[in-house]
Each structure stands twice: as C-alpha cells, then as structure tokens.
Amino acid sequence: MRWTQALIPTLKEDPQDAEVISHKLMVRAGLIRKLISGAYSYLPLGFRVLQKVSNIIREEMNAKGAQEVLLPAIHPSEIWMKTGRYDLLGPVLIKFKDRHDKEIVLGPTHEEIVTDLVANNIKSYKDLPLILYQIQTKFRDEPRPRFGVMRTAEFIMKDAYSFDRDIEGMESSYKKMHDAYCKIFGRCNLPYIPVEADPGIMGGGLSHEFMVLTEAGEDEIVICQKCKYAASTQVAACHSCPGVKPGKAEKKLPIAEVETPGIKTIDKVSEFLKIEPAKLVKTLLYMADDKMVALLIRGDFEANETKLKDYLKCSALGFIDESVIEKTTGAPIGFSGPVGLKDVRIVADNSVKDMTNFVTGANKKDAHLMNVNIDRDFEAKEFSDLRVITKDDKCPACGKAIDIKHAIEIGHMFKLGTKYSEALGARFLNHEGKTNTVIMGCYGIGVNRIIASLIETSNDKDGIIWPLSIAPYQILIVALNIANKKVKEVSEEVYSQLKAGGYDILYDDRDISAGIKFKDADLIGIPIQIVIGEKNAKKHIVEIKTRIDRKVVEVKSFDVESRIKQLIPS
RNA sequence: CGGGGCGUAGCGCAGUUGGCUAGCGCGCUUGGUUCGGGACCAAGAGGUCGACAGUUCAAAUCUGUCCGCCCCGACCA
Numbered sequence: 001m002r003w004t005q006a007l008i009p010t011l012k013e014d015p016q017d018a019e020v021i022s023h024k025l026m027v028r029a030g031l032i033r034k035l036i037s038g039a040y041s042y043l044p045l046g047f048r049v050l051q052k053v054s055n056i057i058r059e060e061m062n063a064k065g066a067q068e069v070l071l072p073a074i075h076p077s078e079i080w081m082k083t084g085r086y087d088l089l090g091p092v093l094i095k096f097k098d099r100h101d102k103e104i105v106l107g108p109t110h111e112e113i114v115t116d117l118v119a120n121n122i123k124s125y126k127d128l129p130l131i132l133y134q135i136q137t138k139f140r141d142e143p144r145p146r147f148g149v150m151r152t153a154e155f156i157m158k159d160a161y162s163f164d165r166d167i168e169g170m171e172s173s174y175k176k177m178h179d180a181y182c183k184i185f186g187r188c189n190l191p192y193i194p195v196e197a198d199p200g201i202m203g204g205g206l207s208h209e210f211m212v213l214t215e216a217g218e219d220e221i222v223i224c225q226k227c228k229y230a231a232s233t234q235v236a237a238c239h240s241c242p243g244v245k246p247g248k249a250e251k252k253l254p255i256a257e258v259e260t261p262g263i264k265t266i267d268k269v270s271e272f273l274k275i276e277p278a279k280l281v282k283t284l285l286y287m288a289d290d291k292m293v294a295l296l297i298r299g300d301f302e303a304n305e306t307k308l309k310d311y312l313k314c315s316a317l318g319f320i321d322e323s324v325i326e327k328t329t330g331a332p333i334g335f336s337g338p339v340g341l342k343d344v345r346i347v348a349d350n351s352v353k354d355m356t357n358f359v360t361g362a363n364k365k366d367a368h369l370m371n372v373n374i375d376r377d378f379e380a381k382e383f384s385d386l387r388v389i390t391k392d393d394k395c396p397a398c399g400k401a402i403d404i405k406h407a408i409e410i411g412h413m414f415k416l417g418t419k420y421s422e423a424l425g426a427r428f429l430n431h432e433g434k435t436n437t438v439i440m441g442c443y444g445i446g447v448n449r450i451i452a453s454l455i456e457t458s459n460d461k462d463g464i465i466w467p468l469s470i471a472p473y474q475i476l477i478v479a480l481n482i483a484n485k486k487v488k489e490v491s492e493e494v495y496s497q498l499k500a501g502g503y504d505i506l507y508d509d510r511d512i513s514a515g516i517k518f519k520d521a522d523l524i525g526i527p528i529q530i531v532i533g534e535k536n537a538k539k540h541i542v543e544i545k546t547r548i549d550r551k552v553v554e555v556k557s558f559d560v561e562s563r564i565k566q567l568i569p570s
Numbered sequence: 571c572g573g574g575g576c577g578u579a580g581c582g583c584a585g586u587u588g589g590c591u592a593g594c595g596c597g598c599u600u601g602g603u604u605c606g607g608g609a610c611c612a613a614g615a616g617g618u619c620g621a622c623a624g625u626u627c628a629a630a631u632c633u634g635u636c637c638g639c640c641c642c643g644a645c646c647a
Contacts, residue, residue: 012596012608013582017640037639085647092646109647143571143645151646218646412647444647481605518607533606 003508020216022455023148038145038153048472060180066131077103083423106139119426133160158445170439177443189467196231210411212453217406226400242392253371261366264334283336288314298351302388329363337361338378349386408453416440464525473506476526486537
C-alpha cells in the first residue's frame, strides 16, 4: 500500500478527551476515531489489526475443532425472558420496537441464541460434542464507557460455546479452549495471566479470566510474589486476618453509648472517637432474595458480595432502601449495629470473630456503642470469609506475600453446566435412549481489548511498538526526499520486489520532510522500517531498522528480501 | 444515577471584569526555496464561539434550561 493512497490521519498532539496511553496512541496513530461515547470507527490501520487478531483467533479455534458461525445481532426479547436474563441485565440491554410493535434486543452476548439453535438441531448423543464460535459485534448500554476502546457500548467479541454429553466432556472442551486461549494471546505477544474468577451473572461454576497487567486496567487481581497463584480480588480467599496482634485477650469493658451527631462513615467515626477503623465493626444490610441479612465486618475491610452471595446461596443480592433500613433498625444509614437487631439474620466475616470491645452503630440516630462484645451483647453464630482480600493479606495458596495489581480482562471462560440448556430445552437421547440435558461451557475474547492492552504494554515515548503478528503492516518503506530521482528509483524497486514476494508492506511515498516520516513511522509502530536516503540510494544501499530496538543494518537493495526473510519467519 | 471538569476553525489551545472586523500554533491550498528526526518565505481557504431562551444599546463573555464529551464513584458478562 502506498501511503499517498491510504487514509492514515496521524496526529501530532494527544486528543483532548483521551487519558490512557492506548487511547491516545490509537487516535494519534490513525487507528480509530470516536463517533459517540462508547463507539469508535476503525480506520484502515485499525481495521487491519482487528483482522489480524481475528485471523489468529480463527486459526486457533479451528485447530481445536471449533466451527465458526454467524448469529444474528437482533433478538426477540422473549428468548431473553426464558432464561431470566432480560431482567437480570436490565438497562444494559439495548431494546427497540420494530414496525409490528415487537420488542427486539441487540445481542449483548449469545448464550440464549446459540443454545436455542443447538436445541433445535441436535437429537442424539452422536451429534455431540460440539463447539461453535463467532466473531461479532456485541451491544451493551454500559453505565460508563471509558478508556477508549477498553469499555465500549459496541465491541467485537469472539464468543465460543461448547456442548457436551457429560461433565467429563465439558471439562475436556474447557481444557481445549484454555489451551487455545494461551496460544492466541501468546501469538499476540500479550503478557497474559490466567486467573481464577467470579462467574457473575453468567452463572455456573468456576471461571477463568485472562488478564493483562496494566495500570489502566479496570480490574484488580491478586498475584503471589512466590508461587503461581493469581486470582481476581473478588474470589481470592482470606485465610488469616492482617492486623491482629496475638496475645492476651482484652478484658471485656462495660458497653457504653456515645453521641455521634451526623457521624456516619467508618472514617468519620474513627476520627471522631479517636479509635482506629480496625476496632470498629460495620453492619451492612442486604436483601438476599427476599430475606434481610446483616453482614458484620471489621471497619477497615471491604465486604465481598461475591462471597456473601455464595455463602447465602441466594440468586439475587442487593442493598436495601434507606426507608426500610430505618424501619428495621430504627436509625438512618450509618448507625446500624447488631445489638438489639431483630428479625434479621446476622452473618459475620471471620475478621470479627476475635474482636473485643469494638464500636458499632447503636440503631439510634446520632449514636454509636462502644465496648461491644459478641455473645455478651448480641448473638453471632455464622462466621465465614466474606471480605475482599487486601495487599496485607497472605497468599491463599502458599501463605507468602501478595501484590494487588490493575489488569485488563481480555478473555473469560465459564463452565455453564445446564443453566441455558435447561431453560431452552437443549436435550439429546443418550445411547440408552434416555433424554439428557446438554452440558455447556462458554468462552469469550474481547478482540478490541487485545489491541488496547497490547498497546498499553508495548509502547514508548514515540508511539506504538507492534509485534509482527498483529502489526497493521509488517514492513514500512520510509523513502526520504522522494523528490530525488535516485531515492524514488531505489524505493520503487524495493517496494515492487517485496510486493512480488507477498510481503505485508506499507510504502511511505509522501513528498514531505524526513522528520515527519520518522515521527509517523515510530508513531504507527510498524516493526520493520526500511529507510532509503539520498546518499545510500546512490550506492543502492538501504537501511533496515527494527522498531523495538532501533537497530539498523545496511544492505544492498537487491539483498533486501533475503534480509527480510530472516526477520520474518514464515 | 451522585461528585468534578470541559465544549471557540480539521487538531491542540488563548480570549470570558459585556465593547471595534474572534485570535494563536499545527494542519490544509497555491507558488518558490529546502531535504536523515515534526524545515523556511510569500499569498490564501476555513467559524451558527455546543443548542435554545433571557438580560442589554451591545453577549464567545452575564443568567437559565438543555445537549455532548472526559474523569472519580456506583455498576460491570
């Protein structure tokens, strides 16, 4: 491709509305342009990267026997009601009515659709196992799209679905996909980490996320400094409790009410009473399905709703309206406590178990209780690990120190079991002629996020540094002063030579100053630059420069192809 | 949805105590000189100052409403 015939609008300055590096560079390098918040146009360079990533995904999925399909993006809302996800997803679903007043939703994911398809088209165990996948645009009305292409309302996802006769089959499909994912992210040169994760609204058992460490990431993961343990902070178990000093038990002091006018938060109470947060216990009220639950947790810890939901075995967990809280506790939010609380199930995080003489709300406006003690002042029988892990915790696997780091989720895989096949009637006859329900798994990859996270982890002050595998072009010919006859001649010669050799090549044939060409070359980050200048051109010499280390090798122009062959292993 | 910020030429910005014909840099067009890390000279093109309403002799500038965008939080497959 000749640059003079291409649309590659590079920008000298950072766009005003970009914060994270990948967003800035994608716009500056002419990969994307924003249409509205959460939706971007992919320009030729950006689209080429999407295509390259998609092709890698295709190759690895096909290699595992997965078959590519293309499912509709518009769905009847009834199918979403069948699995209950119509309500669960709520405002995230983009809905509209067609001319017959029928409600349509834009697909945010495709478990329902693909399960329905399979339900209608398989009959026997002989039809299984099956893995179907597609690479397609998804639509989600996100509460807050952000960070450029990392969280958008419209994005490209590779979604795969496995259908098996039994659990063992599903485990084997899951393993295949896990393997494929490692190959895919490896080929994209991404420093990925598979972690244990929370399946969330997808349901089913254990899930794995594939994460890329970067400050710009929206998620937090726990990484052990010693062993290989890595998990989402949502699921990482807390075995011990940091900040607890072993030793003699404190003497129980008499309970005392103190006035705390308008002091509602842990920080404020701590400051007001001059008592550290670790001596406070917060009481959080939840509605678990239709029952009220109070969670007690040490003041300096954060409640983990994933663990709580698991512990309670409830399907929906939500906060309670302030009015209901006032009715239940007799006090506004901020003054709830376990002492005297009636008709509410009390569950406590392990961090509370050995606490003595702690502070809680008094269930009375503008008042707290000091020197509260379990058993003496209230009953708490249920203890469990219900908090979010902190950096001061120990590795759940080996007990050594951990780090908590930001990361981008680029892939997620779930063992769904029969959640969707049950709801949508995906059944088959086994070899005994009995009806069985299909066991499913599902496997997603955020294609756009692969691009963003690659740039996040592979850039320098001058621009993007692409790996050969997903670079928009592998080779860039930088013809300096193309108005010079000799430069033009040699450049054209090298270009046609490489084009004939089938190489992936962009030719900067613009008649502009050398400085701009060098800056643009580094910005768009093509891994191999072939620089052709006037002095060298006279001697039929060109420079081959690699973007990543800026190493330069001079070769005779007729030798370019053999040198390139060494750099690009086929 | 709560808190904060922003909206002036394609891009990045100044101007905002109301006052002349709305400016700067980059980019763009034409001509010329240059040509190895964002060249120089000259001449040009390009604007409903986010929208609407109000105050005023006079509004980019003051007031109100709305819209859009970004950040933090909530949420997150």
